[in-house]
Amino acid sequence: xxxxxxxxxxxxxxxxxxxxxxxxxxxxxxxxxxxxxxxxxxxxxxxxxxxxxxxxxxxxxxxxxxxxxxxxxxxxxxxxxxxxxxxxxxxxxxxxxxxxxxxxxxxxxxxxxxxxxxxxxxxxxxxxxxxxxxxxxxxxxxxxxxxxxxxxxxxxxxxxxxxxxxxxxxxxxxxxxxxxxxxxxxxxxxxxxxxxxxxxxxxxxxxxxxxxxxxxxxxxxxxxxxxxxxxxxxxxxxxxxxxxxxxxxxxxxxxxxxxxxxxxxxxxxxxxxxxxxxxxxxxxxxxx
Amino acid sequence: xxxxxxxxxxxxxxxxxxxxxxxxxxxxxxxxxxxxxxxxxxxxxxxxxxxxxxxxxxxxxxxxxxxxxxxxxxxxxxxxxxxxxxxxxxxxxxxxxxxxxxxxxxxxxxxxxxxxxxxxxxxxxxxxxxxxxxxxxxxxxxxxxxxxxxxxxxxxxxxxxxxxxxxxxxxxxxxxxxxxxxxxxxxxxxxxxxxxxxxxxxxxxxxxxxxxxxxxxxxxxxxxxxxxxxxxxxxxxxxxxxxxxxxxxxxxxxxxxxxxxxxxxxxxxxxxxxxxxxxxxxxx
Numbered sequence: 001x002x003x004x005x006x007x008x009x010x011x012x013x014x015x016x017x018x019x020x021x022x023x024x025x026x027x028x029x030x031x032x033x034x035x036x037x038x039x040x041x042x043x044x045x046x047x048x049x050x051x052x053x054x055x056x057x058x059x060x061x062x063x064x065x066x067x068x069x070x071x072x073x074x075x076x077x078x079x080x081x082x083x084x085x086x087x088x089x090x091x092x093x094x095x096x097x098x099x100x101x102x103x104x105x106x107x108x109x110x111x112x113x114x115x116x117x118x119x120x121x122x123x124x125x126x127x128x129x130x131x132x133x134x135x136x137x138x139x140x141x142x143x144x145x146x147x148x149x150x151x152x153x154x155x156x157x158x159x160x161x162x163x164x165x166x167x168x169x170x171x172x173x174x175x176x177x178x179x180x181x182x183x184x185x186x187x188x189x190x191x192x193x194x195x196x197x198x199x200x201x202x203x204x205x206x207x208x209x210x211x212x213x214x215x216x217x218x219x220x221x222x223x224x225x226x227x228x229x230x231x232x233x234x235x236x237x238x239x240x241x242x243x244x245x246x247x248x249x250x251x252x253x254x255x256x257x258x259x260x261x262x263x264x265x266x267x268x269x270x271x272x273x274x275x276x277x278x279x280x281x282x283x284x285x286x287x288x
Numbered sequence: 289x290x291x292x293x294x295x296x297x298x299x300x301x302x303x304x305x306x307x308x309x310x311x312x313x314x315x316x317x318x319x320x321x322x323x324x325x326x327x328x329x330x331x332x333x334x335x336x337x338x339x340x341x342x343x344x345x346x347x348x349x350x351x352x353x354x355x356x357x358x359x360x361x362x363x364x365x366x367x368x369x370x371x372x373x374x375x376x377x378x379x380x381x382x383x384x385x386x387x388x389x390x391x392x393x394x395x396x397x398x399x400x401x402x403x404x405x406x407x408x409x410x411x412x413x414x415x416x417x418x419x420x421x422x423x424x425x426x427x428x429x430x431x432x433x434x435x436x437x438x439x440x441x442x443x444x445x446x447x448x449x450x451x452x453x454x455x456x457x458x459x460x461x462x463x464x465x466x467x468x469x470x471x472x473x474x475x476x477x478x479x480x481x482x483x484x485x486x487x488x489x490x491x492x493x494x495x496x497x498x499x500x501x502x503x504x505x506x507x508x509x510x511x512x513x514x515x516x517x518x519x520x521x522x523x524x525x526x527x528x529x530x531x532x533x534x535x536x537x538x539x540x541x542x543x544x545x546x547x548x549x550x551x552x553x554x555x556x557x558x559x560x561x562x563x564x565x566x567x568x569x570x571x572x
Contacts, residue, residue, distance in 0.1 A: 043435045043465045147334050174381070174462050176333040176492050177533040203465045206536070243467030248495060248558060249536040255562045261569050270539040277544060280569060 001069045002030035003197060004054060004086070004165060009063035011049055023049040025221040026063070031165075031214075036191050037199045038208040041218030042243030047201045048091075050218065051167050054199070055086035084113060087163030091170040091201075093154035094147065102128075102145070102153050103138040109161040127160035130190050132182065148179030152186065159190065165197045166190070172207055180204075184211055206247050209233065209268035217244070230266050249273050293454050293486050294322040294345055294376065298354035301340055314340040316509040317354070322488060324453065327480045329497040329517075330490040332506035333531035338490045341506070342458040345488070346376035359453070374403065377447035381459040383439035384432075392434075392442055393418065393427040399450040410449075417445040420483070421475040437468020441475055448479065454486040455479060461491065473499065494521075494535045498556055505530060517556055537561040544568075 011024040023046045031037055041047045052058045053065050056072050056079045065072050072082040090096065099105040106127055110120045128135065131152040137145075142153055151171070158166065171187065172180040188211050191198045202208050208215060208229065215232040217225040219242045225232050233239070236246040236254055246254075246268075253267040253276065263280065267273045299318045305311040315337045322328055332338045343349045344356050347363035358375050361368040377399075380386055389395035396414045405413070418424040421441040426434065431442055440460055447455055457476065461469040473496055479485040489500075497503050503520040505513035507530045513520050521527065524534050524542040534542070541555030541564065551568055554560040 042467055043437070174459075176531065178333055178531040205466070243465060245466040247536060249540060251558045252537060252540075252561050252565070255558065256565060256569075259562070259566060261566065263569075270536050270543060273536075273540045274543045274547075277540075277549075277565065277568075278547070281549065 002066075003033045003068065004031040005029070005066040005069075006050075006053070007064040007066060009050075009053060009065060010061050011053065011058060012061045013049075015061065022221050024053070024060075027221075027223055029216060029223060029226065031197060031199065033197055034191075034195050035197055036187075036211055036213045037197075037216060038212035038214070039199060039201045039216045039218060040203070040205070040208060040244060041224070045218040045242075046221045047218050048169055051088060051169055051199070051201060054165070054167060055088045056082045057088070084161060085163055086165045086167065087158040087161050088167045089155055089158045089169065089171070091173065093157075094142075094150035097142040097150060097154055097157075100141060101139050102133065102142055105142055105153055106133075106156045106160050109157055113161060123160045123162065124156075127156040130159055130193075131156045131186050146179075148175050148182060151175065151179070151183065155183075155186070163196075165199065167199045167201075169201045170203065171200055172202070172204060180207070187211060205233075205239075205245055206268075209247055209250075217242070229268060233268060234265060291324050292321050292357075293324045293359060294488070295357040296320050296341075296344070296354070297357070299344060299351045299356060300353045301344060301349060301351050313352070313509050315344065315351075318509075318511055319354075320504065320511060320514070322454075322486060324486055325480070325484055326486055326488075327477070327499075327501045328486075328488045329500035329503045330488065330506060331492075331494075331497055331503060331520075331532055336506040337509045338506050339458050342378055342380075342456045342488075342490060345454075345456050346378055347372050348378065374450060375452055376454045376456060377450055377452035379440075379443055379447055379455065379457040379460055381462050383436060383443045383463070386443040386446070387431045387439060390430055391427075392423065392429050392431055395431055395442055396427075396445045396449050399446050403450060413449045413451065414445075417448040418442075420448060420478055421445045422471065435465075435468060437464045437471050440464060440468065440472050444472070444475055444479075448483075448485075452485065454488065457487070457489040459490050459492065461493065461496065469493070469496070494533050498535055505532070507531075518554065521556060 006027050006029050009024055009027040013021045013023055039047050059073055067082055073079055097105050103124060106124045107120050110123045133152055142150055172183050184207055212229055215229055217232060233246050233250055239246055249270055250268055253263050254265045256263045257265045263276055267276055296318050299315055300313050301315045302311050302313040330338045350364050356363045358372045361372055363372055387395050388398055393414050396417055397410050400410045400413050418427055421444050423441050431439055461472050476487050480487045491497055498517045503517050521534050521538045527534050537555045541551055544551045551564055555564055
């Protein structure tokens, strides 16, 4: 049994009006415990709608969302429980900071869960550590932080609720390379240290290549592809057709391969590219 | 002088802090010149002063000391304010904040209407602007139902319709998906190549910056590098030290070079690196 699963899930916005849009069309996916799943797709492909289905913010028009095999809408209690078990961090979450101090903002979620003061405190400190916010910044006003720091505080506010599944919608968008790198490594470390499931929505194929264990590609409300980074990025032509791209370095190796050089097409990072070229050059020397 | 469209002379600017607190300058002692017809990219990490440069460039904010000249007009001179804003148009990151009307073509017409232009001329300009950005067939659509890339192109059309000689775009692709980014870059290039408009854009995407004629890098309120993409990305360590990325192609070339592999030629774009790599593989 998968941790999170959808069964013939469909969702239609504005049913019965002239603005009817099918956002999800018969989606069947399974997410296992401990995976780091990247959901990619062009704007309007249904990614964000899918995320809102995962924690019960939206109710399926037809089909089901199952958490531990149980329909998350089977009862009100179940839906409420799902909201705590599946933590959703929206795009540009820094716009949702509203408390007067960093500490209070991170503490808001756990406080609402009715936890003891000591437990809330423990969780705030643990969450802050995951995102790299030092304790001396706890009394700072969130608005006095940089964009990247604000975003990390917002993510800590979700982590502090200790969800079994952490969903991040476009966690790196709008950040500079340094900020992007920080967010990616914190997501990676968080998953490795807690063993929890993480789902990210992303437009950045470089980011996806770096951290995902599984990729789901959405296109026009349907699942277009799913699999490992290898399985998905090897279909680079199809990805471009549906408005996505592959990392620049992948393009280089796909072209070299097409020219008849014996290189792998499955190169997504510069480190892999370096190793591949080295391997070939060594092989050449050995022959000579 | 005559071929310079934008000139910053020892410009320093700082934002007002809360309760009279003095903030460090957002831009300090910045001098640079942009010539007519250039296609320039600005790079720099968040808070380096890039966006302030965009706001200074058409007088949305004026320097604390030093001067900004648009075609020789000082942005501090309020009499030239309208002429300056007609010469240099600015497009911001979030298209949702820049769209004012409920129909695409009305939105594009908003700028020229406010310039008091004849209706027939407005018609011509709106149609032309929408064609340049590839949004003509959406002219009767509602902007809020367009994708991010489409909205951003409508925002750009709104600026083009005012027929500026220079367009400054502050991270126009930051909120877009890969296809939206490609479309917006294509539109910017057309403005530059076909209409001869000077284009200055701010970006965090190194592949986009590589497509410019010239890259200016800002760090902590100062200009630190200024040159062609080739020159700027040749110093991989320096760029990384500034908190920026280099294109993956340059990064790989650098790793090979550091490893003692004799890699010639350029590595700035995909095709260049493919050729350089093919060459070393042929050598074996």
